[in-house]
Ligand SMILES: Nc1ncnc2c1ncn2[C@@H]1O[C@H](COP(=O)(O)OP(=O)(O)OP(=O)(O)O)[C@@H](O)[C@H]1O
């Protein structure tokens with residue numbers, strides 16, 4: 001599903017961020033990407049969703065060479081790949097609804113469908129009732145859940161997260177990690193970058209370790225205290241009527 005063949009990334013100025021990295025992530029896997037600061041985690045992730053292109057080597061996502069996707073087709077790639085960042089990247093003067101429907105709007109989805117998609121995505125993260133709030137009216141954990149809903153809005157096949165818990169306290173981090181594990185349980189392939197070794201050891205799973213741009217370890221870890229995932233996230237929310245009529249016009 002995500003294949004790297006001898007991928008290198010050098011930035012202008014000669015900085016080598018990735019050095020002949022090869023791996024293969026199968027559909028449905030949950031994979032941690034770890035390594036010290038500057039090891040190349042963000043550089044690697046950015047290549048997968050085509051925020052950047054490799055200097056050498058090839059990257060296939062679903063068998064497609066991502067480097068050869070023309071720029072105008074990139075929003076379609078982002079339908080397949082949801083991305084969550086450490087700093088959330090929500091637009092503060094837009095509501096939760098407007099934030100999570102960013103991609104459907106770009107893709108020209110009609111407003112009725114946008115509302116339906118937003119409701120479904122927010123329900124998965126337990127925030128369907130905050131559709132009209134502004135990001136700054138939410139806690140850090142809630143903002144991160146909105147960012148996850150935005151990434152999930154098109155039910156992407158792949159969810160990529162770059163230090164999604166880096167700015168959260170340990171308890172919230174754990175909640176967010178659970179959410180990723182539940183998303184994975186529903187079949188989404190998850191690749192999550194973190195340098196939180198404690199979290200990785202607790203949960204287990206496949207772990208890719210980068211060191212100065214080289215993939216030095218690809219291991220399957222047994223978790224020492226993995227969370228019990230009772231049900232997919234959707235089933236955890238009590239059923240309720242959609243509260244869509246309150247959603248504002250999407251603006252632009
Ligand atoms: N846009 C850029 N231009 C030049 N060098 C860069 C750029 N982005 C990253 N680098 C360099 O590439 C290397 C890898 O950086 P990267 O951001 O991928 O590391 P990281 O593992 O994500 O680190 P952190 O844990 O601090 O987020 C670093 O040496 C960094 O300075």
Ligand SMILES: [Mg+2]
Nearest residue numbers: 041042043162
């Ligand atoms: Mg980084």
